[in-house]
Amino acid sequence: MSATPEAPLKTTPLHAAHLAAGARMVPFAGYDMPVQYPDGVLKEHLWTREHAGLFDVSHMGQGRLRGVAPLSAFEELVPGDFIGLKPGRQKYSVLLNRSGGIIDDLMASRPDDDGLFVIVNGACKENDFKVIDDELAGQVTIQRYEDRALLALQGPEAAAVMADLCPAVDGMVFMDVRAIDGFGTDLIVSRSGYTGEDGYEISMPVAEAHRIWDLLCADPRVKPIGLGARDSLRLEAGLPLYGHDLDETVSPVEADLTFAINKNRREQRDFPGAARIVKELAEGPARVRVALRVLEGAPAREGAEIADEAGAVVGVVTSGGYSPCLKGGIALGFAPPALAAPGTRLKVIVRGKPQAAEVVKAPFVPHRYVRK
Amino acid sequence: MRFTKDHEWVEVDGDVATVGITAYAAEQLGDVVFVETPDVGKTVKAGDGFAVVESVKAASDVYAPISGEVIEANGALSDAPETVNAAPEAAGWFAKLRLANPAEVETLMDRPAYEAYLATL
DSSP states (O other): OOOOSSSSOOOOOOHHHHHTTTTTTEEEEEEEEEEEEOOOOHHHHHHHHHHHEEEEOOHHHHHHEESEEEEEEEETTTTSTTOOOOBBBBBEEEEEEETTTTTEEEEEEEESSSEEEEOOOOOGGHHHHHHHHHHHHTTTEEEEEETEEEEEEESSHHHHHHHHHOOTTOOOOOEEEEEEETTTTTEEEOOOSSSSSSSSEEEEEEEHHHHHHHHHHSSTEEEEOOOOHHHHHHHHHTTOOTTTOOOTTTTTTTTTGGGSSSSHHHTTSSSHHHHHHHHHHHOOSSSSSEEEEEEESOOOOTEEEEEEETTOOOEEEEEEEEEHHHHHHHEEEEOOGGGTTTTTTTEEETTEEEEEEEEESOSSSSOOOOOO | OOOOTTSSEOOOEETEEEEOOOOOHHHOOOOOEEOOOOOOOOOOOOOOOOEEEEEEOOOOEEEEEEEEEEEOOHHHHHOOOTTHHTTTTTOOOEEEEEEEHHHHHHHHHOOHHHHHHHHHH
C-alpha cells in the first residue's frame, strides 16, 4: 500500500480535481491518490451501489501491443485464448511466471484492429511492461499510453449517465470495448470495472481528463469515489487484489481464476508454468482462494489466520474488512481445498481471538453486469 | 475532561474515569463500523492498547490514557458503533476505569492545551 519513502510521489492528471473536491490523499502505487472525499468511505461505497461513482484510476498502466501476430505472441505469457478474442471484446487474464505464479492480473482488449490494448495494475506496471518487452522481444512492440488518463464510472446509473453524455457507447454490453469519439475527444471505453456493478472504464487523452471529470461530476447521479471504497467494493464483489490475494507464488488455479485458463490452452499446455497449472487442474491445488463471511466479532483483515473448527491453523486472510452492504466482516483468503466448500465452518483469528466464519460462494454481493 | 496526544479523552468522577476518543479522532477515522471494548476486570497501564476501533478501511488501536481496572465497557457500541461518530465525547465513550493512580490525570492536557495541540497537526 505504501510507496518507497525516498521516491517522490507521482500525480495523476486529476490531482488538482481531487484536492478541489476535498479528498484525503494517500500514497498508493507511487502516486498521491484520493483515499476518500469528504463523504467518507461508507457513503461513497453505498452511493456507488445505488447511483454512479467516478474513480480516477489513471495510476494504472495502459499500453498497446503491436506486431505481426500480437495475439498469438501474447498467449506466450498468459493462459487465456487471445487468438480467439474478437475485435470489440475485452478479456481478463493473468501474466504468468515460469512457475505458474501470477506476475499481475490485467485486462486485454481489441478496441479496434490495432493490436492489443492492455490495462495493468499501477503498482506492477513497470515490471509488467518490462516482462512483456523482454519475453516478446522481436514479436511485439509496446506503446505505453502515459499520455492517457483512465476513469471508471461504476454503478446502476452509470449507463444512463453515459447515454446522456457519451452516446457512442450505445449497444455495448459487459466486456465490450470500443475506440470511439465521446466527450469531444478520442476514447477507448470498455463496459467493465472493479466494483461488481455495471459500468465503464474510459481511457482518454491527459489533456481532456480534468474537463471530462468535471463534466461527469456535474451530473447529480455521479460522485467521486476514493480508493477506500474502491477496495471495499471490489472485496464485496469477490474480486482479488494483486499484491494481497495474488502474488508471484499464487497460481490461477489456487486463486480460483480457472475461468481465465481457456480449454484450448489447457490442452496445448503452452503457457508459462503449464506443467504446474495443468496438474493443479487435474489433481487440485494445495490451497485455494476462498470467500469468508465473518459471523461474529471484528472484521478479519489481511494477515489474520484461518483455523479449522478444532483450532488448527489452515490458512490466512489475504484481504478482508467490513462490508457496508452486508454490515459485517467479509474476507478473501487461502484454505485447503477440503475446507473450501461453501457452508464449511472455519475460524478467523483476530487479535488472538477465534471468531466463527463460514465459507461462502463469491461474490458476497451479486454482480450486476449487463450482458447480452 | 482531559486529553492525550493520541486523541483519547478522560472524564474523572471520584475514582472512576470514563474514557473515549475525541471528536478529532472520530472525524479522522471516518465511519466507525466496529468497536472492540476491553473486558471488565482487565487491568491496564497508561499507554497500553486497550480497545480497537475500526472503520471500513482499517483497525486502529485505542490506548489507555491512564492506568486502572476496567469496571464497565460501553456495550451499546456493539450494536451502534456509529455512536462514536455521532457523540464521540459523550454517548460514544468506550470504558470506565477505576483509577490506579489519580495523579496521572494531572499529566494529561486540558481542553485549551489539547486544542492548541490540534492546531499544530
